[in-house]
Each structure stands twice: as C-alpha cells, then as structure tokens.
C-alpha cells in the first residue's frame with residue numbers, strides 16, 4: 598500500500614538500527630509522494646511532519662508542509678512552529694535535487710542541502726535525537742560525515758539492500774545528537 602518503493606529502505610534501516618520510537622516527533626524532509634511518512638504513521642511515532650518542494654497528498658496521521666524549500670529559513674520557522682514544544686526527536690531526509698546528469702555536480706548539490714539540514718538540526722533536534730540523510734556518494738562525502746561526527750555521538754554509513762547496488766546512493770545515520778553547548 599506504499600506510495601513509493603522507498604518505504605522499504607526506511608523499514609530496513611529502522612529494523613537494523615532502531616531509529617524510530619513510539620512518541621517520537623519526526624520530521625520527514627523531502628517527503629513526497631509520502632511513503633516514508635506512511636511508514637512513520639504505521640509505526641505510531643508520536644508526530645509526523647513531512648516537508649517537500651512538491652505537493653504531498655494528505656495522509657491521516659501526518660502533517661504536511663507542501664511547496665516548502667528545506668534550504669529556506671522561512672521553512673525552518675514553520676517547522677519549529679508546528680512541532681510540539683518546537684523540537685524534533687528524529688530528522689530524516691530522503692531529499693534529492695533534480696539530477697542534472699553531471700554526477701559530481703549533483704553530488705555536491707545534495708551534500709550542500711544535507712549540510713544545511715545538519716545546521717538546522719542544531720536548533721531543532723533535541724539532545725540525544727537521531728538524524729538520517731541520503732547522499733549520492735562522491736568527493737565531498739567526507740564534509741557531511743565530518744560535520745555529523747562533530748554533532749553526534751555515533752555516525753554510520755548505511756546501504757540498504759532495497760537501494761540498488763549500482764546506485765551511488767547511501768544513507769548516513771547519526772545517532773545521539775550532542776547537546777548544543779557541548780564543545781566539539
């Protein structure tokens with residue numbers, strides 16, 4: 598019943614790494630068409646907020662911000678306003694920019710988007726919270742991995758079986774967000 602096969606990647610990652618828990622406030626970045634949000638609702642996490650540049654068709658149990666750019670500070674303010682107590686327990690990103698076909702350029706763009714999401718996470722993700730993002734692997738992957746290592750206790754690279762082996766797509770999983778005041 599999932600809107601997209603990508604649901605199986607999230608199911609697989611969560612089964613292995615236990616990132617979602619009952620009661621969690623979860624932000625699903627790049628949520629359209631909404632399959633990851635369906636998984637979140639099925640798992641009865643506490644609050645599901647999906648955000649995408651595109652329109653996301655309504656889903657019972659989820660709140661959606663359609664036509665919102667996650668690199669725009671105005672979107673960040675809307676997310677904080679909608680989250681209970683203004684904080685998230687988990688931030689997920691399956692965002693992907695429109696591919697230009699130039700591999701290195703697409704890679705750099707996606708890494709840039711994820712770096713900005715890590716920065717936003719500094720203000721919205723509670724200490725101890727978890728972060729998962731998709732990147733296309735390449736020359737600048739270490740930039741995002743290093744930044745995650747500064748801000749989280751544990752960082753892992755995950756390649757779900759449901760992700761085609763020939764694709765450059767990998768997921769970076771960062772667990773246990775350090776408190777904002779912790780020295781790096």
Ligand code: SAM
Nearest residue numbers: 627629630631632633649650666667691692693
């Ligand atoms: N996880 C989704 C699901 O299970 O249905 C599939 C996500 S799809 C691979 C990637 C999405 O990222 C697209 O819908 C695209 O519009 C969105 N996206 C790309 N850039 C974005 C941005 N700057 N802000 C918000 N969403 C963005």
